[in-house]
Amino acid sequence: MSAWDDLAADYDRTRGGEERGDQYAADLDDRLPPGPGPVLEIGVGTGVVALGLRRRGRGVVGIDLSAPMLAQARARLGPCLVRGDACRLPFPAGSVAAAVSVWVIHAIDSPLDLLAEVARVLRPGGCYLVATTQRPAPDDRIGAIMAELFLRLDAVKPRRHGPEPIAAKVEGWAHHAGLRTEVETIEREWVNTPADEISSITGRMFPALRDLDEDTFADVTGPTLEALARLPPGPTTRRGLGEIITVETP
Numbered sequence: 001m002s003a004w005d006d007l008a009a010d011y012d013r014t015r016g017g018e019e020r021g022d023q024y025a026a027d028l029d030d031r032l033p034p035g036p037g038p039v040l041e042i043g044v045g046t047g048v049v050a051l052g053l054r055r056r057g058r059g060v061v062g063i064d065l066s067a068p069m070l071a072q073a074r075a076r077l078g079p080c081l082v083r084g085d086a087c088r089l090p091f092p093a094g095s096v097a098a099a100v101s102v103w104v105i106h107a108i109d110s111p112l113d114l115l116a117e118v119a120r121v122l123r124p125g126g127c128y129l130v131a132t133t134q135r136p137a138p139d140d141r142i143g144a145i146m147a148e149l150f151l152r153l154d155a156v157k158p159r160r161h162g163p164e165p166i167a168a169k170v171e172g173w174a175h176h177a178g179l180r181t182e183v184e185t186i187e188r189e190w191v192n193t194p195a196d197e198i199s200s201i202t203g204r205m206f207p208a209l210r211d212l213d214e215d216t217f218a219d220v221t222g223p224t225l226e227a228l229a230r231l232p233p234g235p236t237t238r239r240g241l242g243e244i245i246t247v248e249t250p
């Protein structure tokens with residue numbers, strides 16, 4: 001059972017739901033080739049991004065490893081989904097014109113295998129858009145506090161691909177697979193409260209928090225919970241920065 005299986009029921013509530021999916025879909029739609037041709041979403045999760053793409057007139061096909069995440073996606077999107085591993089895509093060589101992934105590549109154990117699969121399935125002229133997880137904009141106070149939490153977590157449970165922004169690594173993995181890349185920074189805004197983040201932390205809604213013992217959990221999260229509790233309690237406009245990496249066949 002993966003952390004995503006465990007988190008599926010709470011995922012949309014704690015990650016911005018369809019509103020976030022729609023924001024990413026808008027950013028991806030602008031960069032995808034024109035036309036209704038199907039877009040493969042690798043790591044489709046609960047389907048919030050795919051829904052936004054569909055609302056913009058695009059056909060979507062989604063793949064994900066987690067059956068509980070896919071069950072949420074199926075309720076949202078119907079039967080355009082397949083359970084499978086991004087590192088062993090069940091599609092013929094040269095059959096995919098456009099693919100996307102949002103907040104997925106950091107969660108993949110072997111991104112080199114994923115990019116090799118993308119290179120295999122993309123047709124000549126095809127593209128794969130990778131939206132990375134975001135980091136706080138300089139004026140996002142809640143984000144800065146949360147970023148410190150993840151740095152403290154690195155000391156007890158290091159991130160799979162390290163703490164530094166992942167875009168340069170994605171480019172390296174793509175180049176290794178013989179693909180070209182272009183990186184653009186995007187900004188996203190949303191509203192939440194310090195209490196929302198406190199509830200996500202105490203409910204262990206982040207995969208890295210789930211299997212910490214109680215003492216380690218208290219050591220790692222204590223300073224964050226205190227800092228969040230000191231902030232003004234009302235709704236705050238949050239701002240995050242991330243990258244969209246366009247990966248293309250040469």
Ligand SMILES: C[S@@+](CC[C@H](N)C(=O)[O-])C[C@H]1O[C@@H](n2cnc3c(N)ncnc32)[C@H](O)[C@@H]1O
Binds near residue numbers: 047063085101103107
């Ligand atoms: C953070 S969620 C992102 C979901 C969705 N893209 C979104 O933006 O809401 C990461 C997703 O990647 C999926 N995932 C992780 N490793 C995978 C793999 N090897 N193959 C397919 N999906 C995978 C997880 O099951 C999970 O649904």
